[in-house]
Amino acid sequence: MIPYGRQWLDEDDIRAVNEVLRSSFLTQGTKVQEFENALCQISGAKHAIAVSNGTVALYLACRVIGVGKDDIGITSAISFSASANCIVLNGATPEFIDISENDLNIDCLSLEKRLENKDLPAPKIVIPVDFAGIPANLPYIYELSKKHGFKVIEDAAHSIGSTYYFHDKWHNCGSCSHTDLAIFSFHPVKTITTGEGGAVLTNDDALANKLRVLSNHGIERDKDNFIRKDFGNWYYELQDVCFNFRITDMQCALGISQLKKLNTFKKKRQKIYKKYLKAFAGYEKKGLLKMTRYDENITDPCPHLFVIRLAEKSPVSRDELYKKLLKYDISAQVHYFPIHLQPYYMEKHGFKEGMFPVAEHYAKNCLSLPLYPLMNDEDVQAVIKAVSEIMEG
Template sequence: MADAPFLAYGRQVIEDDDLAAVAQALRADFLTTGPRVAQFEAAFAEKVGARHAIACSNGTAALHLAMLGLGVGPGDVVIAPTLTFAATANCARYQGAEVVFADVDPDTGLMTADTLAEAMTRIGGRPLKAVLPVHLNGHAADLPALKRVAEAAGAPLVEDAAHAVGTAMTFDNVPERVGDCRHSALTCFSFHPVKTLTTGEGGMVTTNDDALAQRVARLRSHGIVREPADFVDPEIGFDGEAPNPWAYEQQALGYNYRLPDVLCALGLSQLAKLDRFVERRRQLAQRYNELLPALAPLVRPVAQPWTSRSALHLFVVLIDFTAAGQTRRQVMEALRAKGIGTQVHYIPVHRQPYYRALYGEQTLSGAEAYYARCLSLPLQAGMADGDVDRVVGALGEVLGG
């Protein structure tokens, strides 16, 4: 096995039809702000079951656009789980809002109704503008339960679904899909290369609210309005009653968060294969689940909530490093020496120096317990079953050594 290829924890799957789609887009008239953007948005909205989808430059931009769309600003509070990537909290800070970090379940890493309710006790009378549940590792959070708690405080949910494109779930015997926004105002996706489908860099916001969709779409491109019916300055917009063909109005302070046509072409090609990619990830996860009991009790997979049929962006195990007599660094380095890449998802955001300086020291025990044990093993749609056997075998050797 010495010459076996290195297995990263995550990697894109790019096939010949993806290359052909990008090449065709490169030969087209529009490399950006052209027809493939609308095509990708329409196809994605249909796939997840939302009324609207707005493509943008990356997942962080999607989250920021969600905050902009909801009018989050100075003096407001949002609640986000601390067990996530920093962007979930940063998107509110960009707007001058404060972040209250919720703890998570120590075994799943997910924010729960109880941890959300506890976080609400630390708001201190400030207005709660939004709650941002994270579908960690691709596993769906309990949206109905979270919505009940958030709604009682007058706050909408904004789903951080960066890990969860393709995830399905069942609540009250009703099949749903992450992104359909049945319980949330907006859902935000990422198409980074390690995600289940990729556009290189890219993101998407979905919503069922017509006004929110229009606002997010305009803020994605400098807050510019091009529809004559919505112009507010007749001198700029019209020659008599006829609209000026060059006219546009900047009606708000927006950003350049556009996703180019060439990347939307890749997204369309990848989206057509999403079900295959998700099914393959589930098959690989099943193989892990068949083999990992041999390493118990030192190692156990993070369990999926029973409501979630996860797209499995990550395959995470919880390891008792103390009982193994090794640090996580030692385990990761030993695995890397065997050609296996691993990663840690995530350092709790409340422990990051920026947020510690802002809010002081905090103790969130569930997140700390999860972080202390978690390790992301390789999971890619292009992996073979034998690759899983190789990972589990190497992990057993490292922990047994």
Template sequence: MIPYGRQDINQADIDAVVEVLRSDFLTQGPAVPAFEKAVATYCGVQHAVAVNSATSALHIACLALGVGKGDIVWTTPITFVASANCALYCGATVDFVDIDPPTYNLSVERLAEKLGEAEKYGKLPKVVIPVHLCGQSCDMAGISALGQQYGFKIIEDASHAIGGRYNDEPIGNCRHSDITVFSFHPVKIITTGEGGMALTNNVELAKRMRLLRSHGITSDEADMHPRPPEELWNYQQIALGFNYRMTDIHAALGLSQMQRLDEFVAKRHAIAKRYNRMLSSLPILTPWQHAVSYSSYHLYVIRLQLNKINKTQRQIYEAIYAEGILVNLHYIPIYRQPYYEKTGFSAGYCPQAEQYYSEAISIPMYPGLTEAKQDHVLNVLRKVITS
């Protein structure tokens, strides 16, 4: 079996985790702040808040920006459901902006059109969540300019994109956003097993997210409410928070993986370059890359030119899968999910997203994918499409 994605764990990673297991701290020790510092330094951002998943990071990012009942959050339909669910957790409503056909990211042109219409009816979003699909950055300068014009906040869902760059600067520096979120799931660029992180240059947002990730509890006397001097108060719950903390075990793995981040991304680029060359003769579209973007290549999505192939997308997907190559689909438009359809969405809402969905297949992409395995993937793909 060849999966579409896979973690890369070496002895240094194992040793780092074992060191924590033998230490005095398994949960909230020195590894978590060390990991936060390493990621913040790499990205050139002031604050990093480690949590137990990117979903948790998205949730507390929305809360830190004041998202609540009556608010509207916009995102792309081509992403994992967490990019939209985070707003629902806060009591807000969600809407979707169609994608840019070449990059598959949220379209700045469609965003501008939708904002113009929403302004007429007093339905502007409080937050927009662009998603850097497959590791390629959205047009963040364009989105930021619209944010300044229309007054919305921006959360970059960069779950796919640590190690990538935009305008020759690291994704995650929050130059064009209020908060950026990373994922460290095993199939992502680096892993902590499960985990995520929220980055920001705003000290108050960072403080709020740190509070929310740990039950809303503080031990900072400056934030604690006055109590009688004879009473002992070494902590107080001052907000309704969550148990979203990352453990030292997970952080130690992430800190070790950070040492190979650039190496991982370089290997992904090498595989993508080889795929691009070897697939050029087939009736498929390989991933287009914007000149100002350096993708982390979390995913390698091909688009089937079905008008030139005598099979359906499903037939091709199932035939490849039957050969032991565990291809995937990233993603079904969120609003087509039964839960979202119950809220009033229906097919046809974002035409470009649905066209993409009907043609896309993610083929294997991870640093440990050998040339022999790449060749097997390519040979199976060639056989299935042309037979």
């Protein structure tokens, strides 16, 4: 079976994890800091706080900003549910914005229209998602945040290694050049993996300190500032309460080793993406399907997903294509069912079908084809052949 995504581990990765297994510290050792330093280096962000997964990274990012009961948080209608759950889990009210047809990211004009509506309260945060690895328009959203007084958390779960061009400079996703905070996920289908894992990134020293405390129960060990330092190094204080969101040293050793291959992974992902674009261009020209193209002058993405959108004229529906591909031993995937149409969001927050038409239409017709660096040319050609045979009946 060719899955839609999977990790690539080599002997270096296995050796790195083995070394930790033979060492004294399985957790709270030196590998965590080493991994965080490597994340700062590849993203350009000043601080990285590695945590147990991308979902808690989003939760912490909202919490550290102080998102709470009377606040509103806005995200894209098409993303993994964690992009919105983090708003709800902090007690705030979620709102969604429709996606753009072009890049499937949050539609900036709709966002701006929502922000300009004087009848609606201003949000505390906006969470743009770099969907499929294509950067959202972060500089534009950051400008809006200055005007309307909200904070920006980039959900970069799909976009480690992606860059965008702005004001004569290339910026990395996760760099926080145009956001207050960003998060990564290191789930095995993502570009680099730690099994489970995530990170919060920021350029703000105070936010970084708070994130470290919150990711570790709320424990403060600021030896220089405590009045009871005469007690000794064991002393700590709780100024806040939170969960244990720590990542282990085994995971971080894997992450350090994986990050060394980020550029190779990116090149392989781009190559497969371009092969699909070329192979299916004829169907696109005939109006049977749509693909997401990107402008190389303004972005150099590390593609996470390759999504096709079946058009009305397509000889097969999305669900038919999905089932037929399984017969070729190809397991495609849907990214995503719109978050606002999940039962929880409809029942508890009153969202209804028809509220975000572009997202809803997209979600009925999208399918992610296999895309991961371990795919060899034979695998890619097998996917192209299967899709072609199905499209041609």
